[in-house]
Amino acid sequence: xxxxxxxxxxxxxxxxxxxxxxxxxxxxxxxxxxxxxxxxxxxxxxxxxxxxxxxxxxxxxxxxxxxxxxxxxxxxxxxxxxxxxxxxxxxxxxxxxxxxxxxxxxxxxxxxxxxxxxxxxxxxxxxxxxxxxxxxxxxxxxxxxxxxxxxxxxxxxxxxxxxxxxxxxxxxxxxxxxxxxxxxxxxxxxxxxxxxxxxxxxxxxxxxxxxxxxxxxxxxxxxxxxxxxxxxxxxxxxxxxxxxxxxxxxxxxxxxxxxxxxxxxxxxxxxxxxxxxxxxxxxxxxxxxxxxxxxxxxxxxxxxxxxxxxxxxxxxxxxxxxxxxxxxxxxxxxxxxxxxxxxxxxxxxxxxxxxxxxxxxxxxxxxxxxxxxxxxxxxxxxxxxxxxxxxxxxxxxxxxxxxxxxxxxxxxxxxxxxxxxxxxxxxxxxxxxxxxxxxxxxxxxxxxxxxxxxxxxxxxxxxxxxxxxxxxxxxxxxxxxxxxxxxxxxxxxxxxxxxxxxxxxxxxxxxxxxxxxxxxxxxxxxxxxxxxxxxxxxxxxxxxxxxxxxxxxxxxxxxx
Numbered sequence: 001x002x003x004x005x006x007x008x009x010x011x012x013x014x015x016x017x018x019x020x021x022x023x024x025x026x027x028x029x030x031x032x033x034x035x036x037x038x039x040x041x042x043x044x045x046x047x048x049x050x051x052x053x054x055x056x057x058x059x060x061x062x063x064x065x066x067x068x069x070x071x072x073x074x075x076x077x078x079x080x081x082x083x084x085x086x087x088x089x090x091x092x093x094x095x096x097x098x099x100x101x102x103x104x105x106x107x108x109x110x111x112x113x114x115x116x117x118x119x120x121x122x123x124x125x126x127x128x129x130x131x132x133x134x135x136x137x138x139x140x141x142x143x144x145x146x147x148x149x150x151x152x153x154x155x156x157x158x159x160x161x162x163x164x165x166x167x168x169x170x171x172x173x174x175x176x177x178x179x180x181x182x183x184x185x186x187x188x189x190x191x192x193x194x195x196x197x198x199x200x201x202x203x204x205x206x207x208x209x210x211x212x213x214x215x216x217x218x219x220x221x222x223x224x225x226x227x228x229x230x231x232x233x234x235x236x237x238x239x240x241x242x243x244x245x246x247x248x249x250x251x252x253x254x255x256x257x258x259x260x261x262x263x264x265x266x267x268x269x270x271x272x273x274x275x276x277x278x279x280x281x282x283x284x285x286x287x288x289x290x291x292x293x294x295x296x297x298x299x300x301x302x303x304x305x306x307x308x309x310x311x312x313x314x315x316x317x318x319x320x321x322x323x324x325x326x327x328x329x330x331x332x333x334x335x336x337x338x339x340x341x342x343x344x345x346x347x348x349x350x351x352x353x354x355x356x357x358x359x360x361x362x363x364x365x366x367x368x369x370x371x372x373x374x375x376x377x378x379x380x381x382x383x384x385x386x387x388x389x390x391x392x393x394x395x396x397x398x399x400x401x402x403x404x405x406x407x408x409x410x411x412x413x414x415x416x417x418x419x420x421x422x423x424x425x426x427x428x429x430x431x432x433x434x435x436x437x438x439x440x441x442x443x444x445x446x447x448x449x450x451x452x453x454x455x456x457x458x459x460x461x462x463x464x465x466x467x468x469x470x471x472x473x474x475x476x477x478x479x480x481x482x483x484x485x486x487x488x489x490x491x492x493x494x495x496x497x498x499x500x501x502x503x504x505x506x507x508x509x510x511x512x513x514x515x516x517x518x519x520x521x522x523x524x525x526x527x528x529x530x531x532x533x534x535x536x537x538x539x540x541x542x543x544x545x546x547x548x549x550x551x552x553x554x555x556x557x558x559x560x
Contacts, residue, residue, distance in 0.1 A: 020331075030552060061133035067093035073088045109123040112166055132317050154248070186226070191222060221281070358547075387462075525538055
């Protein structure tokens with residue numbers, strides 16, 4: 001036996017070398033770009049709260065994200081006796097993610113501090129951080145956050161529901177909301193025959209009892225996409241006598257019975273695995289009208305405006321996480337005698353990704369400031385309306401290519417499920433599809449630019465605020481003012497216009513942020529043509545080391 005052992009020791013075949021160590025880090029403290037943006041846009045007073053969330057995101061929650069996505073939600077339509085359940089079962093990791101997010105204010109921080117300017121900026125940072133750990137839980141979190149303006153259209157409902165929505169307590173129990181310490185809200189707009197054309201919705205709302213405010217309705221119909229079906233209530237659209245209207249649809253009726261919401265199936269999705277998305281039918285489900293009868297689209301669009309902002313935040317956060325993973329790997333792996341991060345081509349790729357990520361972060365933070373100030377500043381409200389459409393289009397569109405490039409930095413390791421880059425890549429297309437796909441965002445930009453002079457004026461004021469900061473931006477702003485002249489072809493050109501507007505906005509914001517190296521490199525590469533069609537095509541003189549160091553400083557990892 002001794003001889004056999006000795007022989008075996010001479011043939012050791014597996015020693016782990018030249019691999020990056022596990023990454024545990026503080027997602028807030030290590031993000032210079034995010035911290036600067038939050039300060040610049042007015043949210044620095046919340047830094048203590050953000051600092052608490054950062055280590056959780058880069059530590060415990062990152063691991064919870066893996067577990068929650070490995071254990072998809074399960075639909076329980078009936079119990080063993082044949083009684084309807086219409087319940088979705090989630091893994092404990094999902095509930096822990098929700099618990100941490102709600103306790104730290106991801107869906108409610110801005111509403112609990114809305115008397116302080118910058119509250120929505122701080123909340124943006126929380127949501128940006130959260131999306132780096134898990135994306136599926138972001139769906140119910142964003143819908144809960146975004147429901148508040150619509151609920152306020154109906155004071156009696158607001159009095160009942162807003163304290164639950166703004167609670168810092170997550171309560172996963174499937175019981176009436178009145179018995180819970182906190183609540184989450186979802187939404188249901190699209191139907192299979194209409195999609196984005198919600199005016200074709202066929203779900204009917206039948207008044208119960210006498211007509212008048214506060215009276216319940218019975219909803220009969222379906223929803224083709226009904227995300228987070230275990231939420232405590234939903235804002236939905238249905239045809240009332242006076243036209244398409246918005247309704248609050250709770251999971252339980254006032255007498256404590258399960259509402260007549262029948263879950264047909266869960267969607268088998270490309271990504272977003274930790275979250276449940278469903279198809280449902282309403283079999284006379286009890287609901288209450290929110291806002292004016294016949295004005296359902298206008299009412300629910302207040303919610304949609306915030307969920308679209310969150311699509312932008314989510315994509316920015318996901319790209320940030322992909323960048324961190326790529327830089328960490330490249331710094332700990334050697335190829336051809338050098339650290340991978342020092343190989344000239346890889347250096348260019350990482351720097352280019354860092355530059356792109358920074359531009360998305362600053363635009364996302366600026367839109368959050370516009371949302372924050374919209375109720376007290378008409379110009380900010382006008383800017384927010386058009387900038388949300390522009391940002392949602394561009395930031396979300398860039399995520400798939402960005403995350404794929406980050407995967408390539410890791411090679412084959414980035415394609416397997418042990419790396420969260422595989423999950424991020426599956427997730428990457430979602431935000432460009434959800435809450436109005438790219439064409440819808442372009443049409444919204446055109447509507448704001450052509451029908452709301454205040455929005456167009458605010459947009460160009462924002463561009464011109466950096467006039468003289470770089471010749472490429474000055475030339476781009478002049479060209480963009482002319483792009484709106486030919487109305488006959490405006491719609492067919494709108495994707496090109498939105499793309500260039502987004503780049504010009506990012507350039508303007510980077511110039512005014514004051515880091516000349518970053519701003520000049522962005523303007524030269526994105527506006528002046530010194531860039532190819534893929535990442536890693538920055539000019540050779542670009543400050544590559546500085547860009548990477550800003551993105552994720554060396555030594556940022558937490559030792560294990």
